[in-house]
Amino acid sequence: DGGITQSPKYLFRKEGQNVTLSCEQNLNHDAMYWYRQDPGQGLRLIYYSQIVNDFQKGDIAEGYSVSREKKESFPLTVTSAQKNPTAFYLCASSTGDVNEQYFGPGTRLTVT
Amino acid sequence: GQNIDQPTEMTATEGAIVQINCTYQTSGFNGLFWYQQHAGEAPTFLSYNVLDGLEEKGRFSSFLSRSKGYSYLLLKELQMKDSASYLCAVMDSNYQLIWGAGTKLIIKP
Numbered sequence: 001d002g003g004i005t006q007s008p009k010y011l012f013r014k015e016g017q018n019v020t021l022s023c024e025q026n027l028n029h030d031a032m033y034w035y036r037q038d039p040g041q042g043l044r045l046i047y048y049s050q051i052v053n054d055f056q057k058g059d060i061a062e063g064y065s066v067s068r069e070k071k072e073s074f075p076l077t078v079t080s081a082q083k084n085p086t087a088f089y090l091c092a093s094s095t096g097d098v099n100e101q102y103f104g105p106g107t108r109l110t111v112t
Numbered sequence: 113g114q115n116i117d118q119p120t121e122m123t124a125t126e127g128a129i130v131q132i133n134c135t136y137q138t139s140g141f142n143g144l145f146w147y148q149q150h151a152g153e154a155p156t157f158l159s160y161n162v163l164d165g166l167e168e169k170g171r172f173s174s175f176l177s178r179s180k181g182y183s184y185l186l187l188k189e190l191q192m193k194d195s196a197s198y199l200c201a202v203m204d205s206n207y208q209l210i211w212g213a214g215t216k217l218i219i220k221p
Contacts, residue, residue: 042116042199042211043155058208090154098142098162098203103154 002027004104006091011109013085021076021107023091032074033092033101036060043090049074078109085111114138116212118200123218124190132185132198132215140205146174146185147199149214155199158185187217195219 004025013019025032031050035043045058049068063082068074074093078085088108092101115137124130136144143162147155161167161176161183173186185198197214204210 040120040213042213043201043209044211045208088152098207100145100157100160101209103156105154106152108152 004091004093004102006089006104006107009105009107011107013109013111015111016080017111018077018079019085019109019111021078021089021091021109023074023076023104024072025074025091025093025102025104026072027093027102028071029093029095029102030071031094031096032068033094034058034064034066034074034076035090035092037088037090037106046076046089078111085109114202114204114210116200116202116210118198118212118215120213121216121218123220124187126190126192126219126221128190129186129188130190130217132187132200132217134183134185134200134212136181136183136200136202136210136212138202138204138210141178142203142205142207144174144176144183145201145203145209146183147201149197149199151196158198190219192219192221 033048034046044060047066049055065077090106091104094101118134146158149155159174166175171188176183197216199214200212201209
């Protein structure tokens with residue numbers, strides 16, 4: 001079955017630690033995205049990648065980093081520089097610009 | 113700035129019809145998407161409108177008026193499983209999705 005997987009579903013970290021969230025897709029999609037979702041707010045774009053070995057900052061990239069070494073994988077690192085990292089993180093992929101995005105199940109990160 | 117507005121919460125009765133509105137102001141327009149998101153889960157695609165008019169897909173329909181910066185999602189024959197948040201998103205001139213905060217729909221028996 002084709003789809004997007006994110007792991008883990010729940011993640012707990014202490015303040016000051018970096019943490020990497022995984023995102024894998026087997027849909028053969030070129031484009032991948034990372035969003036953050038907070039209560040009462042729309043999804044906000046952190047980073048996106050339209051092709052392997054290339055990625056662009058979204059609206060809220062500060063304190064985050066990504067890599068796109070393989071088409072299937074787009075991991076997100078939440079660094080200690082991110083001031084308010086506790087949130088629900090969603091990864092998505094699409095075949096191109098105007099096509100719908102397919103979402104993974106999300107990772108809920110709690111930093112204390 | 114870019115802005116998407118939709119009601120925070122709506123309540124409807126099982127078997128009834130509900131209309132969820134979305135108004136937008138964005139830099140450019142390359143289409144409007146509606147997604148459904150159950151609590152704690154991933155958003156799933158419902159519809160895409162790029163031309164004015166009504167798109168019907170089973171119990172769900174979506175309408176767009178580009179001149180008014182307005183869309184609505186119409187849900188008919190409501191079922192309990194339709195209880196979810198409905199997200200409106202507009203693709204701007206840079207092909208980036210601008211998301212509304214979502215409308216939480218509560219279905220009562």
